[in-house]
Each structure stands twice: as C-alpha cells, then as structure tokens.
C-alpha cells in the first residue's frame with residue numbers, strides 16, 4: 001500500500017510557519033518589518049485578546065491590487081528577483097514567507113491602498129483561503145491578525161502568560177524602534193500606549209523615549225567608519241558604572257536588522273573587560289552598516305542571525321569602536337584657563353617646598369648623633385618613626401617629583417582642588433560640576449591595576465620568613481597546579497608539613513609589606529576563577545591588596561598624588577570589579593537645597 | 599578637691615601624660631586625664647587608652663583631697679595658655695565641674711567622675727630590673743623600624759625584647775628584613791624575661807624615656823603588661839601574646855662577599871638615585887665590582903639614574919637589588935662612619951652592620967628582578 005503522500009498545502013504552510021511564527025512577538029516582528037520595508041514613517045501596533053490579536057497600521061506605500069493575493073502566498077516577494085539579489089539584500093524581508101505563514105495560523109484581514117490607486121483593497125484570509133474586495137481607506141496598510149494559533153491548539157498551549165508575551169512584544173518593538181529612529185512607533189495594549197517614539201531620526205532622542213529622558217548622560221557615543229571596507233558603526237553604549245544584570249539592553253543592528261550575533265557580543269564583552277563586574281552588562285545600541293555582500297542574512301528562520309564573510313574584521317572593528325567610545329574621558333574635570341594658571345603656580349611652589357623638605361630631612365639625619373646630643377633624643381625618635389613604621393603605600397614628595405615632571409611633557413598636570421578627606425575614606429574635591437566624592441581605595445586600585453597590567457615583568461621581594469597557611473586539600477592542589485604561572489607573577493610558594501600547609505617564599509614587590517595570610521587567600525580566590533581570566537583576577541587582587549585602605553588617613557600631598565594618578569587612568573569610572581569610584585553632587589543640587597536657585 | 603600647682607610643672611606633666619589618652623574613644627573617659635591627690639603634697643596625673651598608660655606625680659599644695667577626670671586635650675590647651683603663676687584647681691558642687699584659676703583668668707571645665715576611670719595598678723614593690731636607659735633606647739632605635747605594619751595584633755608588629763643574665767636583646771622582623779641587637783646590661787639580681795612589645799606603645803615609651811633626667815629605668819612584667827618605673831612616673835603597655843619566630847637561625851653565618859662603604863656617601867647616593875626609582879616598588883640595583891659600587895634605578899617610560907662610589911670590595915663582581923627604603927632605614931640608625939655589607943647570592947639575605955659592631959645586625963632580603 002502506498003504510504004507516502006503529499007501533504008495538503010495548508011498543512012505544509014503550518015509546518016513552515018512553525019519556524020517563522022513562534023509566538024505573538026514574531027507576528028509583530030514580521031509585520032512591522034514589512035511596514036518598514038514599505039517605507040512607513042509611522043507604525044502603530046495594537047495588542048488585545050491576551051496577545052492573540054494584533055493590529056498593525058502603517059503609512060507605507062501599500063500593496064498594489066495586482067500583487068495583493070500573491071503577497072499572501074508562499075515564496076512571493078517584491079524584494080528580490082534572482083539569486084544574485086540574495087547577496088545584496090537591503091530590505092528586512094526577502095523570503096516571501098511571513099504573510100503566508102501568518103495566514104496559516106491566524107485569521108488575517110488586510111486593508112491597503114497605494115498612492116496611485118484611488119480605492120483601497122480589503123483582503124480577508126482564513127484557513128489560507130483569500131477573499132479580496134474593495135474598500136475606502138487612506139494610503140498605507142492595516143494588518144489585523146485575530147485568534148492567533150486558533151487552528152493549532154498545541155502552539156496555543158505553549159504560549160506563556162499574557163504579560164510575558166506582552167513583554168516579548170515590547171522588547172521586539174523597542175529593538176525595531178532603536179534600529180529605525182526615523183520611524184514613529186506606538187505600541188498600544190488594551191488602549192494604553194506602552195511604548196512610544198516620535199521618529200525624530202535622532203537615536204539619542206529615541207533612547208531617551210525608550211528608557212528615560214536623562215539616561216543619555218550615562219552613555220558614551222560610538223562612531224567609527226572604515227571607508228575601504230564600507231564599514232560603519234554608530235550608536236551609544238552605557239558607561240561602565242551604568243549596567244544591568246542581563247544582556248537585554250544590548251541592541252545590535254546590522255543594516256537595520258536586529259541581530260544577536262555572538263561576534264558582536266564578544267566584542268562588547270572584551271571592550272568592557274576590567275571595567276564591569278562579571279554578570280553585569282552594559283546598555284548598548286549599535287548600528288552597524290556593512291555592505292550587503294559582506295554578510296549572509298539567510299541563515300536563521302527568524303533572520304535573527306547573520307554570517308559575516310570576514311568575522312575577525314567585524315570583531316576588531318566593533319571592539320575598537322567601543323573602546324574608543326569608552327576612552328573619551330568626558331567626565332574628567334574640565335579645567336578653565338585660569339585654573340590652569342593657578343595649577344602652574346601651585347605646582348611650582350610645590351616644587352620649592354619639596355626642595356625644602358629634602359634639606360630638612362638631610363639636616364635631621366646628620367643630627368642623629370645620639371650620644372653627644374642628648375637634648376635631641378626626642379627628635380631622633382620622631383625622625384625614625386612616623387612614616388617608617390606605618391608605611392603608607394602612596395609615596396612621599398620626593399618620589400613623585402619626577403612623575404609630575406614627566407606629565408608636564410605629556411600635557412598639563414592639573415592640580416586637583418582637594419577639599420579634604422571624609423571619614424578617612426573619601427577624598428572630596430572640587431570639580432567643575434560640583435562636589436566630587438572619590439573613594440580612595442577604589443581609585444587607587446584602578447590606578448594600580450592599570451599599572452600592573454602594563455608592567456609585564458614584576459619584581460618580587462624575597463621573604464625571610466612567612467607564616468604558613470593551611471588551606472584545604474583541593475586548594476593545595478589548585479596552588480600546586482599553578483605554581484609555574486604564579487612564579488611569573490612574582491609568587492613563589494613552599495609547601496610544608498607534608499603538603500598540608502603553604503608558605504610564601506617571595507611575593508610581588510608591591511605586596512612586600514602585606515599580610516601573608518591575606519595574600520594567600522587572595523591567590524586562592526583568583527585561582528578559582530575560570531582559566532582565561534585568572535591573570536586579570538590575580539592582578540585585580542594584587543591591586544586591591546596593595547592600594548590604600550578605607551579608613552587610612554592621607555596627607556594632602558598623598559591625596560593629590562592619588563587623584564592625579566587616578567585621573568590619568570584609562571577608565572576612571574569604575575574599579576576592575578565594576579564598583580563606582582566617584583560621585584558628583586552638583587553645585588546646582590546643593591544650591592537648590594539652600595534655596596539659591598531662582 | 600582643692601589644690602594649687604605651678605603652671606610649668608603641671609603643663610609639662612600634662613604634655614607627657616596626655617600622650618596616652620585615647621584620641622577619640624568609644625569610652626569618653628579614656629580621653630580624659632585622671633587627677634588625684636595623693637600623700638606628701640603630691641597629685642597624680644594618669645591617662646590610658648587601655649593599650650598604654652602613663653602616670654606621673656607632681657608636687658602640689660593640697661587643701662582638700664579628691665579626684666576627678668578632665669578632657670585631656672582641652673585641659674592641655676587651657677593650661678598651656680595660662681600665665682606663669684600658680685594654678686588653682688577646685689571642684690565645685692556635685693556635678694563634676696572643676697574651676698581652674700590662674701592670675702586673672704578663670705575657667706570652669708566639666709569632667710567625668712574618677713570612679714569611671716579604669717583602674718590601673720602601679721605596684722611600687724615588684725621584682726623590678728633596673729636598666730640604664732641609654733642602651734635601652736639605642737636598642738629600640740636599632741630595631742623598631744623593622745616591625746610589620748599589617749596587623750597590630752600579629753607578633754611581628756611588636757619588638758621582641760629579652761633580658762637574660764647580662765644581655766638585653768631586641769629583635770624585630772617584618773618578613774622582608776630583620777633587625778637584631780644585643781646590649782650588655784647590669785643585672786645584679788639575674789632576673790630574666792622575654793616579651794613582645796607593640797611598636798606603637800614602644801615608640802611612646804621611647805619618646806618619654808628620651809626626655810627624662812633619670813639614668814635608670816625599672817622594668818617588670820606582670821599580667822600581660824610591661825611596666826616602666828621612673829622617679830616620678832609609671833608607664834605600662836599591653837604586650838603581644840604569641841611565639842616570636844626563632845630569628846637567630848635566620849641570620850646567615852657564611853656570607854663571604856664583603857663590602858665596606860662610607861655611610862654618608864651611600865646615603866647621598868641612594869638619595870640621588872632614588873629620584874628615578876619606580877614609586878611603587880622602590881627598587882635600586884647594586885652592582886659590585888672591585889672597589890666600586892654602582893647604584894642604579896629606573897622607571898619605565900620615565901628614565902633612569904645611576905651613581906658610582908668607591909668602596910672596599912675584593913670579591914668577584916656581583917649584582918643584587920633591594921628596596922632602597924630598607925637600606926635607608928638601616929643607614930638612619932647607623933652611627934659609625936662606615937657600614938659593612940655581607941652578601942652571599944643575589945637571592946639570599948644580606949647582612950648590614952655598622953663597622954666594628956658585632957651584635958647589631960640588619961638582615962635585608964633582596965628583590966628578584968625578572
């Protein structure tokens with residue numbers, strides 16, 4: 001008996017639709033993309049009936065009377081003609097599958113009118129049967145989808161709760177709105193507008209409309225062009241101190257198409273490395289324009305992915321564009337000319353006072369003849385004590401002198417206007433915008449971390465003795481496994497007591513005076529990280545351990561030095577773990593508090 | 599309570615005693631000075647932050663017995679500004695207000711009842727060892743700089759101090775270096791003890807001891823404290839409990855490469871060269887050649903520095919690197935014209951000694967350069 005049969009067409013369509021139309025959000029995506037392809041500048045999406053009814057109205061060019069029935073059949077498209085076009089796609093649609101899929105899983109009414117025709121057309125589809133009639137309407141297209149999945153109970157069962165589906169629709173539309181800032185979108189659920197953009201063709205404004213007005217101040221602009229490769233990326237990314245804990249706010253568009261592609265995500269990840277904590281993600285809206293023949297968009301049923309002819313090129317391009325965007329140190333205090341003049345004279349005076357210090361020091365040292373000058377005994381002790389005993393990591397005037405001078409060459413050292421230290425933990429300084437509060441530990445940590453990364457060959461201090469630590473067996477194993485890697489960073493370990501305890505024999509020079517127990521604990525923590533980030537984790541912990549602590553009193557000189565060093569770092573906003581370093585209380589806010597704002 | 603006292607006398611005493619008062623206390627009374635009348639027309643001044651305590655007796659004319667505590671800082675300030683006359687103290691009424699009068703000035707200052715002040719015992723008759731102050735001061739000076747700073751309860755944050763037969767031995771080490779000194783003392787009754795004194799309080803003692811006229815100080819150890827007794831005062835300090843590392847075995851005995859260097863010249867060489875030292879690591883390199891020492895430092899992207907000096911060195915050429923601050927620390931406490939440096943390998947400890955000095959050594963671990 002004959003067992004193989006050809007399937008009826010509407011079943012074929014339903015099976016195919018399974019790939020394109022997974023849920024209400026896919027309907028919205030396909031239809032809005034059609035509207036965009038039709039050159040619409042205003043698109044309204046209305047949701048009802050638990051997300052099973054979708055009405056989309058656009059002011060695009062409409063469908064010709066002759067095309068209308070074809071539009072709803074499979075593999076009918078106005079967007080490509082032959083195979084060559086597949087490599088040169090500039091529209092969002094190209095397969096001619098979306099409408100055919102939708103009518104096989106929902107009831108659809110389409111009302112459309114082109115510029116030239118004086119009468120509109122109404123198309124009603126149910127069970128893939130099409131009925132066409134004439135009607136009066138404005139230019140554009142209205143697609144009304146009702147009872148989605150009415151004929152596929154299985155699909156219906158898999159729909160999530162209404163608010164989940166709505167959230168997915170909203171996400172889809174956000175993405176389309178960000179990709180098309182020249183189009184005004186309005187998403188309405190049960191008569192309430194839940195997302196609205198004005199189509200100002202200004203991506204900044206659109207970002208503001210989608211999140212909140214002021215959010216843009218947390219973003220940096222990305223702009224990079226590579227004419228020979230016809231590559232361009234524009235958009236905005238959030239600064240490292242403005243993150244969220246999922247990737248949902250990362251929007252990437254390739255030729256206006258929303259794609260989630262691993263290469264771009266990886267480039268973003270790498271660019272933010274050392275700046276945000278793991279598990280945190282930035283906001284990003286990146287519009288990548290690339291010549292169509294460089295990509296293959298026909299690799300995913302819902303067109304969510306693209307393939308690149310030259311993925312490395314794309315990766316490097318995006319990575320460097322984002323890096324450059326983040327590098328613009330717009331937030332470092334901007335100094336006026338008078339400030340600079342002042343800075344110059346202050347630094348000059350400083351130079352003199354340092355000279356003084358030095359002489360003073362020499363004098364006292366020569367005076368240490370203990371036995372002969374009994375009256376100077378007190379002085380002797382004062383001399384050996386203050387800084388030698390409580391050694392502070394930030395260096396005294398003498399050492400910094402040359403560093404300051406080297407800066408003179410690069411560009412001006414702007415002497416920070418330090419107000420004081422709060423709670424022995426925060427440095428307060430006067431910034432152009434107002435009062436800047438800097439966490440001394442985190443700022444110093446950022447500086448040391450960047451220095452350590454630059455310095456590939458750390459020196460290490462040999463230790464005379466060091467207390468032994470008894471980690472558990474697994475940790476001993478971990479340490480043993482990494483003995484050689486650790487040597488590279490300046491740690492030498494000695495396993496003692498039958499390998500149950502471990503001691504340090506030498507440590508990175510910068511940690512010479514730190515608590516050996518804590519150093520080993522840091523090591524263990526770092527080694528537990530995944531292998532590809534162990535180096536960074538190690539350096540982060542060295543920087544953290546070596547930097548000034550919260551609660552440590554700093555002299556004015558030390559604060560200045562710390563602030564200058566910190567301001568010179570590449571990423572002064574956050575520490576390598578993503579903690580914020582500084583906070584500005586604007587003069588405006590302060591004035592407002594005291595009623596000085598008129 | 600009512601007494602009068604010479605301004606200079608009480609001013610001087612307050613300066614000393616208030617060093618022990620807590621700067622900002624969890625208990626307000628610890629920021630106060632206890633004032634109490636005692637026999638023989640004397641008053642006793644006392645302050646403590648529970649780690650260290652200082653008690654001092656001064657002459658006064660007492661007309662009414664009593665005691666009170668007053669804020670150390672304020673009291674100090676008031677007294678220092680008074681004219682050089684007799685100062686009269688008088689407790690008025692019940693509410694702990696003390697009236698201070700001197701010449702034409704008058705102050706009312708509010709205190710806290712003496713009963714709230716922690717009891718500090720200063721036994722007059724313990725088993726004290728009498729030690730000449732000068733060698734003690736010297737020993738402290740030669741060791742205290744090498745204490746560790748990372749944890750104030752760690753044994754390494756204190757100075758180990760041992761008295762046995764006729765030697766006073768002190769040692770401090772922070773893992774990177776060791777300073778050890780032995781001084782000969784008179785110990786007629788042959789007493790002995792070994793303790794670890796926190797560097798912070800030891801510093802305070804030394805400041806006080808270096809300012810007194812007494813030739814000797816009496817020392818005893820009891821209840822986890824060390825007591826220093828002088829003619830007119832007592833000082834006590836908390837001790838650090840624990841086992842001090844056996845440092846003697848760390849001191850190398852066969853460092854064969856030996857250089858003798860002019861101390862002042864080395865000091866100024868280090869000072870010059872260190873201007874180019876990498877501010878985070880403080881590393882300077884020493885290159886020894888026959889009768890010559892070259893000292894260099896560099897900081898990537900900034901530049902380098904180099905200086906040479908004549909030394910007495912007869913062994914093979916040899917390179918080694920140090921944290922220059924450790925060497926400076928040693929040079930600062932050296933009183934001889936020359937220092938002797940005894941080395942073995944580039945990665946093993948180096949002994950720094952004052953020339954002719956046998957028992958005072960500073961062992962400094964080098965830095966390994968990659």
Ligand SMILES: Nc1ncnc2c1ncn2[C@@H]1O[C@H](COP(=O)(O)OP(=O)(O)OP(=O)(O)O)[C@@H](O)[C@H]1O
Pocket residue numbers: 030034035037038058060061062063071072076077078079092093094095096097098099100141
């Ligand atoms: N809103 C609209 N305005 C104007 N023309 C439309 C609209 N929607 C659909 N069309 C026409 O209908 C055709 C079929 O649309 P459909 O979405 O099925 O296929 P497509 O967009 O060409 O390809 P894809 O399946 O990749 O989306 C389109 O090629 C277009 O000509």
Ligand SMILES: [Mg+2]
Pocket residue numbers: 030033034092093094098099
């Ligand atoms: Mg389409």
